[in-house]
Each structure stands twice: as structure tokens, then as C-alpha cells.
Amino acid sequence: MVSTSDKKEYKVIGTRPIRHDGYDKVTGRAQYGADIKLPGLVLGAVLRSPHAHAIIKNIDTSEAEKIPGVLAVMTSDDLPRLDDVQRASSEESGSEKHLSENVLAYKKVMYKGHAVAALAAIDQNTAEEAIKKIKVDYEILEPVINVDQAMHKDAPIILEDFEADHLGKKVLNTNVALHERYDFGDVEKGFSNSDFVLEKEVNMQTVHQGYIEPHNATAIWDEENRVKIWTSTQGSFVVRDSVSKVLGLDVSRVRVTPMEIGGGFGGKIPIYLEPLAAILSKKSRRPVKLVMTRTDVFEATGPAPGGKVKVKLGVDSSGKMLAAKAVIKLEAGGFPEAFIEAASKCVFSCYDIPSTRIDGYDVIVNKPSSAPYRAPGSPQVAFAIETLVDEICSEKGWNPLEFRIKNVARKGTRTALGPLYTRIGLEECLKAAKKSDHWKSKLDDNLSPGKKRGRGIASGYWFNIGFKSHVNLALNTDGTVALTEGSTDIGGTRASISMQAAEVLGIPAEDVRPTVVDTDSIGYTDVTGGSRTCYATGYAAYLASQKLIQEIEEKAALKWDIDVEEVIYENGIIKSKSDSELKMTLKEFADDSPGGPITANASVDLEEAGGGFGVHIADVEIDESTGKTDVVRYTAIQDCGKAIHPSYVEGQLQGGATQGIGWALNEEYYMSRDGIMENSSYLDYRNAYFLRPSDD
Amino acid sequence: MANSKKVKKIQITTTINGQEMELLIPPYISLLETLREIVGITGTKEGCNDGNCGACTVTIDRRIVDSCLVLGAEIDGKNVETIEGMATPEGLHPLQQAFLEEAALQCGICTPGFLVASKNLLDKEPNPSEGRIRHWLAGNLCRCTGYDKIVKAVQKASENS
Amino acid sequence: MHPYNYYAPENINDALGLLEKFGSKARCLAGGTDILVQTRGGRFELDAIIDVKNIPELTKVEWTKDHLLVGSAVPCYLLYEDEKVTSQFPGIIDAASLIGGIQIQSRASLGGNLCNASPSADGICPLIVHNTICVIAGPKGSREISVDQFCVSPGKNVLDEGEFLVSLKIPLPNSGFGAAYERFIPRNEMDIAVAAVGSSVVVDGGKITNSKIALAAVGPTPIYAEKASEFLLGKDVSEDNLDQASQIAQDSCSPITDMRGDVEFRKHLIGVLTRRTLDLALERAGGN
């Protein structure tokens, strides 16, 4: 990775220490959600709909209840019915009613794999055998599996009672949950002034986040109606708030302990199993663990919305963009929320275009309720606009990189949604791309016979949220610092947050000891997602560390009986400004500090960090006879800001790019006409395995 | 259990990470379940339960297998090694150290499988080429890293051992 | 999953006894890479799994005067790590070394691959083009059939209740013999063939005196492409003849459209792969 020049010298930030949780993860000791063991723990199974769209006429659980070893059975009758009100949480949208009905179907199933009933039994096999004995009487309805079907005038209506919002008007009996429009300038005039107008529609397949760890949840419901939950999640507080809603409990009655999490990419923000485990525990009076199968993960969680995106661009003869239009139709799945606002924000985000109009449609289809996936909405629209830009360049003989630079969005550019950009780094990324070895290299070096190569370049954007985080620090008596926080760690954030504390405190990263704690043990912290964790929780660590230094100085002043202004703290050493005799290490002080333990904490609620841009270059090689496509060279240029732990920043870029390659080449939900996903296994879903170099 | 009255647990004698043990297990459970539920070691992970992710990789008599595709009953008399057996009292295996230093893990769920498979390769071939490493580890899925750092870590461990 | 018992007989007779006792409620376990997944997925309700890996005949690789005898439970790696097998049967090794990943190859066997009778099985085409004979044990004694008769429909094979596959009898290649197998998958590893072809040739004095072409994933079972194979008999090794044979193979297959590929693409692939495998088989035959 190439770093740009830094104005500030850092001691810890920018280095590559071994991550604090690494030892547990390379030895198999780390406890993920499915690894939990509790006294008396029993296991459960979930009955899922075999149909994509059906009315539940009756559920008969009596046979299952009779099976020896079955301890509790539940259906949606065991959940309180919730109102169709918008949730106020900052990271999760949608109504409370839909939240509950996605967890467990109420009167109707919206997709194949939709949970219908659940039970707990003494062991896994008993649970799985017993669940088959639950009889559900379905009235099968015609499924609707893509945006064209859903928006057709004769389409079956999936959410019958739902009041949709079409440009501010309340509409009933539609599969379009939301139609939003954003427009700036006179787009029609822009097109008529253009010398060249090109339009393109792309069809995006549905894809899954594809994390290796299946969803899981373990719960204990105690005699005081308090619920303890252990789960692999991107946001323990989102789980707490969502579960308390679904169960009708005050948030303080739900304690969520986040376990290690085996990947999420946005897909482990929603809740699925937690309320079921809780109710089963209440009924069985045992701790209950539920774990999904891989097929359940594909059929009932995620995915990222597929759909159709149509873009139209008008440019003048010099290659300046004058007008742009987008029609974005994304699949929400069985309940609303296809991230069309985010998609709308991202579609023209890389360009300075004087007139724009964007229409976004949030479309209900009989697929699992979609979940965020690595900048939700952004890849779908980036694929459309970047392909169109390439086609224009190819048609006009323009250099696609120069064209992008000519039209680049900068600080002060008005975005298609209205607000002006603050300081952003796209132009720098494009210029770095232009200077890169990759862009300057010849495409056809070492080309095998029968193969052809192509090179593509594309830009993309995500807006990087801020939100709430809290960090506690406590000086240990050996001079190290215990850091507790509430951001679940998917890919090394414990390290990057600790490093920010260590930098301020002037101690080695290893001397900060981070722990991710449960929701009763830390202030509210938003999800690990939206590229916020290192920034917002890191910011809280930065502030808390400054407070800790203050506290150290105050207590050192007390110890030495001098004025606090006389005390200086620097790189783990405490000394007096005037008396050179007064000097001690943090360790010496920590062991014997007056006035009680030295602690500090800080909380933040941050605005977004200005947004991140990337420019990626890919060389692909295609077998002319079979169409087999291999990516032979890939360069990601990303405006990362300051890389706290460069190895994990590189890892994010590499991992994200690999997922993108999988999406572009092979991954998709292959749906039957009946709305059944036919490739719900890793084997046929075809996500990227080792990208094997073709030369060996 | 409803229809399992005629199925009796079976007793097997096996060696897991160098320790001989007798286990009483249902005959139909996988080696993965045997390790996680009966032996109680959970470092071996379940990602797909159908042999397509490699997260449950262990060795049986020095060959790597997906433990979800082996019955627990089959390890009678065999020698099984898992991630828990990789580090020694002297410290981490060079591969474990290299995975840490090279940041070859993000979420870490696939890491035990990658480490067991990589160790098996280096035990057989101390200096594999990059292509050989990629081929050997093709049965292991990682969704976070994009694989590059994993290859580099195995190469580094190969140089250091 | 319906709970079942586990048996590990040590000889053929004991295995036959168990198969007789449990009838359709029993299945043999070799590598387990298919059967355990299928059982878990509810495809069968078994009372017994019979692990055949303790039966010597099923787990050894043996050279006779005329044949290579491969036990039906011999895992793939034992073939490709055997230098003699690798040098004499590269067409079989093409398949044995690409079934699954290394973990799968530690367990999966060609015999198991054959018994599983998947239309897209990688192991079957090479066995067909090597004129392999299947040795079957059954209650009425042992019988042998040609491998191209073994699979009858997706997931179904010719074995009667109580029978099991003991070994594969592969004729030793004569001079001038060459074989190859290639599949198309969109990724580089760990995938199921969208289409696949195995080819073998016997070349004598610039003429093809014998040839077998077999196709996978383009019909209900892997199939012997009779017309394409026979077309080459007695023909010169020429671009034109090889192209024509590939075209015949392509025209004669009847694939379906599914998640892995559509009819048109699969037919096209058969043409490409037939030509590629014929070229490689000829090279291995020492033809060019």
C-alpha cells in the first residue's frame, strides 16, 4: 500500500502490531456464537416455509409436542403483535411490525425459508426430527420474484395492508413500498443541450453477503423476565433494541453479549434467531441455542438487493457531463427497505453534473428481506453508471480515466441529493490511478494463446457514517490500560481502537487491553458497519485517553502534593516541570495512585466523516472459446484517510475487491419460477474461492 | 428420541491431538459434531456442513479432511489433529505466528481450517510455490481477506521453518 | 436426520450380509462426500451405514497382467500420488486431481463417484474412455459390467438391492493410447462441471485406430458419445477430422438448462472440450 505524506508523526498509528484478539483466533480458543456452552443448554430448530408466497391457514404443533425430548414449541402466537410504526433507531429502519413478522411469519409467508415455527429439544437431532412433525396448512399464492413482476399492474400484492409512500402520497395495494425522487436543475434542458446522450439499463442479480459463520443465538429467559442473549452480531445494542421490541420488553430487561463474529459485511445487523431462542427459553426454562444451516443463511437472511438500474447521461462535445437521470428499482425482499436512498446518494456521487433526476423504487418481492451488504445500494448503481461511462468513452474514443477526471466531484460540488460536498478525495484517487504502475502497464504481457484481455476502471463511493460510541478506560496497576467498548469486532477494530488510545497515551499498542463487552457494561454503541467503527469508537477512545491523562496528572499532583499545572505526562512517564526528582513511570504510579483507581470514559455521536471514494482497475482475461473469465491483475486505490493499522486496511480492500469480483463474475440467487433459490449452497452459489493464478 | 430406540451409541477409541481417548457417540453424528459436542473442543468450525468451505478441516492420520464429511464412528483407531493441537507449550506454530504477523485473518472463523490445511501442506512440502499453496488451500473459503495475505503468511512460515 | 447405525465389515461376505439384512435402508460409505450430505438433506432414511473401507479388496490399488485394479473406496489422492498410476493413466488423474479440493480428495473415490451416478460426475468420463469394467459383488456372486452401462439416471445406478461395487478394472494402456479429461467450471476450483468431456485415442501410423469420447453434465448420466467416437475410427489425425468429431459430439448431446448453464452454452462447451481433450489425448498417445 502506498501512503501519502502525513503531516503528523505518529508512534503507534500506522504501525502493524499483532491484533489483540489474534492469539485466540489462531489457536481455536476464540468463542464464536455457536461455540457457547452453558449449563443445561438445549438446542433448537426452526420450521421454515417451503413456499415463496403463501397464506398460513393453520399450524398444528401437537404431534411435535408429543415427541419425547421436545421441551418447547412456539409460533407467532407467542409474540406480541406490533404496530406499523417506524423504528427510531439510527441504524435500522423499517417498521416494528415488519421486524417481528420477518423473525416469525404471521398469517403469511413472504419468501421460501421464512420462519414459521420453532422448537427446543434435548439435542439437535431430536429438534430437527421433531420440527418436521409440525403441520402447516398453506394456501399457496403466486410468487413475485423480480422488480418487473412486482411492478406489473396485475401483480399479486405481497404486503396487503401496507401503506406505501409514493412521492409523499399514501398508496395502498402496491408492491412499491416507497417511491422517492431527487432532482436538481433542469434535467430535460440538460439533455437537450447535450451533444451526446446515452442510456443503459442493467439487471443486477441478488447476491448474499456470504460470511462463513452461520447466524446463531443463545438465550436465557429468567424468572424476573430478564433475557440474556449471546449472539454473533454487528451491533449488540441493535439486537437489544430490536429484541426488546419484538418481545415487548423494556430494553433494560434484555442483555446482549456479543460473541466473536465470523463475518457480517452488513448481513449481521438484522435479528433473526434471537427472539425465538428467548421465547423457547421462557417456555422450556432452559438456555436455548439456535444455529442456522448454510441453506437457511442463503434462504432466510441477507441478501443484497437485486433489481434494475437505468441511467442516462448527456455530455457536450468537450466531454463535460450536463445531465443525468437514474431510475433505480431495487428488491427489498418480503419487507420494505432496499436502500434506495443510499443508492440514490451514490449513483452520481463521483461526478459533477449540473442537472440530475433520480427516481428510486423500493420494491417488495418474495425473497428474503434484504440486508445491508458492503455499502448497501452503492455497488448496484455504480455498476450501472460506471458501465455507461465506459460505453460513452469507448464510443467517443475518450480516455475513461481522463473523462472521469474532467467530470470529477470535488469539495463544493453539489451532489445529486442536494448538499455540497465537504472535503473529499476522489480526484486524488483518480490521479493516483493515472500514476499507478497498473494503469501504465501494457495489457497483453504474457497473454496465452486463445485468450483476450480487457482493462476496466471504475469509481465508487460510500458515505461513512459516524453515530454513537462509548469507551471506558481504566489504568491497571501494572501500568497497562484496560479498554472496554461496545463495537463488535469483525476484522481487527479492537486493535485499531486500542492503537488510537495507545497513541494518545504514548504507550505501546500491546499495553492497551481491549474487551468488547455486553450491553449492560458500556454506553450505547451503534453497529459495526457503515465504516464507522474505527472512526467513531476510535474517536471515543481518543477522547477518553485525553481524559485519562488529565486524571493521571491530577492524581499525580495529589500524590506529590504539587499543583496540577506542574505535572507533565508524556509517553508513559509522569514528571514535574520544575522538580527533576519527581518522576515516575506509569507502572510505578498505577501501582500506588491516591484517590482510587484511575479511569476515564468518553462518548460521541459523530456526523459522517465526509465519505470515502475508491478507484479500481481490473485486467481480465477471457478464454475466447469458453468465455471463462479470470481477473489477472487488480489495483484498488482508495481514499482511506489515515490508515490506523495498514495491514487491516489492505485486508479490507483486498477482501472487498474479491467479493466484488465474485459478484461481477459468478455469484447470484438462481431462482425457480416458484421463487425457490436453487443454488442455496456454497457449491453452487459460487462465491470466490482462492483466485488461483493461471500460470501455475 | 422418537425413532432412534434401535440406534445405540457406540464406543470408539481414538487419539485426538496426541491424547488417546474413549468416546461414546451416536453412530450417525459427524466428526465435526463429535469434536465440538462430545469432545468439547470448538476450534473446528462449521461453515456449510457439506464440504464446501473447509472451515472444519482437521487431519486424520495426517491427511486433511472436512470433518463434516466424516462420521465420528470412522475415527476409531485413528489419529486426529485439530487446531487445538497446533501450538505447543513452547509457543505458536510458525504458521500461527505468520498468520498473526501478516494479518492473514479478519473475522477469524475460517482461520482454524486454513491453519490445519496449511500445516499439513508444509509438513509434506516445506517449500511450496505460490501456485501450490493456492491449489492446496482451494477447498478453504475465506470471505474477508481476499486470500492474498493468507498466501503470504504461508509463504513466510515456509521460509521460517 | 433419521438416526442410523454404523457398521464396518472387514470382508465382502459380511458386507453382503448387512446389505441383505437392511435392504433399501442401508447404504455403503466409502469417502462419504456425497452420501453423508444426502442423508443429512433427507434424501434417504437409512437404518444402516456400511463403511466399506475395512474391506481389503475395496481399498487397494493392484496391478495385474492386463489391468489396473482400483478398489471402489480408494481415495483420489492414492491415485495421483502414485507415480506409476500417474504416468500410465494421466486421463484418469485429470479427473482424480480435480474432484473437490484436497480435503475431498483425501476421501472421495472414483468408485463412490460412479455409484453416486451424478450426470456431472468428474470421475466417470475418464473411466468410460478407458473401457473400464466394474466388478460387482452381490448375493448371487460376483458380476462384471462395462462402466458405460453402470449409471442409469441421475442418482441411480445398475446395482440391485444387496449388491455393491468392489473395484474398477481398467485395461492397461497399449502403445499409441492416450486419454484426457477436461471440464468447464466458471471458477478455478471446487465446482461442478457445467460440461465435461473425456477422450481417448489409439494412434497407429498416423491413423486413429480406436477412440472413445464421453460427455458429462449434458444428459441424465455421463454418456459415451458413440457417433463422435466412431467417426474417428480409421481416420487420419487432422484438424478437420478432430473438428468434425467435436461437432458431432456437440450435436449429439442433449443438455438441459439449469443454474449451472443453459442448453446452448453447454452444447458449445462440449464442442470446445471435445477438441481440447482429443488434442491432449493425441499428445499423450505420442501422436504429435
Next chain:
Amino acid sequence: MAIVYLPYKLRHFSMGSNVIDVNGKNLKELINNLENLFPGIKLELVENNKLKPGLSAVIDGRTTRLGLIHKLKEDSEVHFLPAIAGG
């Protein structure tokens, strides 16, 4: 005076115009003044003394986290946009 950009769906209040100059030392005051200009618009923006769930206000290029108490400058630019969730 701050410049308020109305989202498409609220422009029926302003006879189609999307940019309005409104006074207000903070967002709350600005919305109250907006209500005086366009009666009924406040119901679309505020609920329980907070910005409505699902709505965000972007002030001078940044989405406010303070909400109604966010102080405005003389020339602040205010946009009301759907809140964006997800990760």
C-alpha cells in the same frame, strides 16, 4: 437567512419551489418559521419534538446528529433528506 432545500415530496407546500430562504438561529426555529410560511409542513418534519424517524437534516454538508438544537449560521444550507441506514 438560511437556505432550505425542500425534498421533492414536500414541494407541494411551496408551489413547486425547492429553495426557500428562512430565518432561524437553530433548526427548531427554522422549522417553526417554515411552518409559518407553509402551514402543515412541520408535521412532515417533526415528531415528538425530534426530527421524524427516517428523516435527517443535512446542514452545511454534514448530517446533523444534534437535530433540532443544531445551531445555524447566517448562510447555512439546510437539506431534509431520508435518513440512510445500513452498513
